[in-house]
Amino acid sequence: MKIGIFDSGIGGLTVLKELINDYPHNEYIYFGDTLNLPYGTKNKDELEIRADLIIDFLKKQKVNMVVIACGTISSNIYSKIKDKYGLMLIDVLTPTIKYISDNKLTDIGVLGTPMTIQSGSFSEVAKSEVACPLLVPLIENGKKDTKECEDIVIDYLKHLHNPKNIILGCTHYPVLSEIIKKHSKAHLINMGKCVSQYLKLPNIGTAKVTLYFSKVDEILKDNVFNILKQNYEIQEKII
Ligand code: DGL
Helix, strand or coil: EEEEEEEEECCCCCHHHHHHHHHHCCCEEEEEEEECCCCCCCCHHHHHHHHHHHHHHHCCCCCEEEECCCCHHHHHHHHHHHCCCCCCCCCHHHHHHHHHCCCCCEEEEEEEEEHHHHHHHCCCCCCCEEECCHHHHHHHHHCCCCHHHHHHHHHHHHHCCCCCCCECCCHHHHHHHHHHHHCCCCEEEEEHHHHHHHHHCCCCCCCCCCECCCCCCCCHHCCCHHHHCCCEEEEEEEC
């Protein structure tokens, strides 16, 4: 099966990683829109323009389905665009909410981008939600292991008021799991794991992974390796 996946940058790789782990034989085509990130502060019209262009590109690669590996697009425009392209489109919110209800989780806090928190998509399940505008730029700039980043994480966590569970409501945030665990005892909910578990995909194909990003530099290459732990070829593609 040929699967397209996209996000604003490296965040969606945390979803891709889970899919490769669970279904290694499929073929994956990833697009990270690094030239246009962050998505977390874009309005719905801007998000839809980017989604249209990227999904069109993935369709041309003859994918069988597309995973929107982005909490911001999933929470703001998924219901509007899901039947627009004549292609199976999966978001990251539906599987995450299902995971919460299947496991009867309560006492939940959410960390997300400003637009995800503003969408109210998690409001029914969450007791506290915090918009974290500073995290994606730090992660994309290769600063996830700095004191600056840790201090910011500590501050955001404070506003969650010690929940038992934390939804990492942006696909970038699993790269901060170790730092978050240093300062919180909560169970961390990784949306990529929820998606992979939810999809129950066939596992047949060429076992190939192709990575496209709209802007490529050395920091990006390091970031990709840090998440996927493997050296894949990275192609620059502006769309
Ligand atoms: N990783 C994406 C998300 O889950 C996009 C974050 C951003 O670019 O601000 O929301």
